[in-house]
Amino acid sequence: MARLSAESEELARTIIPRYPRSRSALIPLLHVAQEQDGWVSPEAIAHIAELLDLTPVEVLGTCSFYGMFKLHPVGRYVVGVCTNISCLLLGGEELLAHCEARLGIKAGATTDDGMFTLEDVECIAACTDAPCLQVNYRYFLNLTHEQADALFDDLRAGRRGDEVPEHGTLTRVRQRIASERWSGHGAEGLPVPPGQVR
Numbered sequence: 696m697a698r699l700s701a702e703s704e705e706l707a708r709t710i711i712p713r714y715p716r717s718r719s720a721l722i723p724l725l726h727v728a729q730e731q732d733g734w735v736s737p738e739a740i741a742h743i744a745e746l747l748d749l750t751p752v753e754v755l756g757t758c759s760f761y762g763m764f765k766l767h768p769v770g771r772y773v774v775g776v777c778t779n780i781s782c783l784l785l786g787g788e789e790l791l792a793h794c795e796a797r798l799g800i801k802a803g804a805t806t807d808d809g810m811f812t813l814e815d816v817e818c819i820a821a822c823t824d825a826p827c828l829q830v831n832y833r834y835f836l837n838l839t840h841e842q843a844d845a846l847f848d849d850l851r852a853g854r855r856g857d858e859v860p861e862h863g864t865l866t867r868v869r870q871r872i873a874s875e876r877w878s879g880h881g882a883e884g885l886p887v888p889p890g891q892v893r
């Protein structure tokens with residue numbers, strides 16, 4: 696799997712100077728890597744370490760702390776079904792079992808065609824709209840089993856591209872900010888996380 700591509704490295708090099716200490720750019724650069732490949736590969740970790748003058752172990756230590764960063768390939772769509780208390784009381788366990796049956800995999804696995812990775816997740820802060828799930832961290836709330844089926848069918852058919860981006864993509868709108876904009880420290884120089892726009 697790839698190190699950061701030339702385009703990703705160029706983006707990384709515009710992000711690093713936004714921080715007083717280069718190592719503070721670590722998490723944004725991990726997002727760049729995950730957006731590129733859908734997961735954070737060992738080669739990308741080594742490349743980020745080089746860019747930030749860190750060791751690969753330091754990069755891995757941060758990366759592995761956060762569940763949103765994947766250290767192995769995942770499906771095009773990562774489906775996280777909440778089974779915490781509110782969802783549990785309103786059918787979250789049943790929804791997860793239904794998703795397992797529908798996709799033909801157990802939680803933690805990826806479908807053979809690489810389309811879906813299914814996860815059993817803790818509270819995703821949408822308790823008032825239980826039961827709920829996320830697909831690539833986009834919310835689907837008050838979900839019936841039939842709505843879950845329709846969602847999976849739509850995703851397979853490519854009909855939800857405007858709602859659900861590829862895994863690892865924080866936003867559908869890539870910021871376009873020239874690196875020179877960040878050379879000053881005025882109001883226009885305030886840092887913006889990668890993947891966000893002003």
Ligand code: FES
Nearest residue numbers: 777782818821822
């Ligand atoms: S318990 Fe499911 S979103 Fe909070």
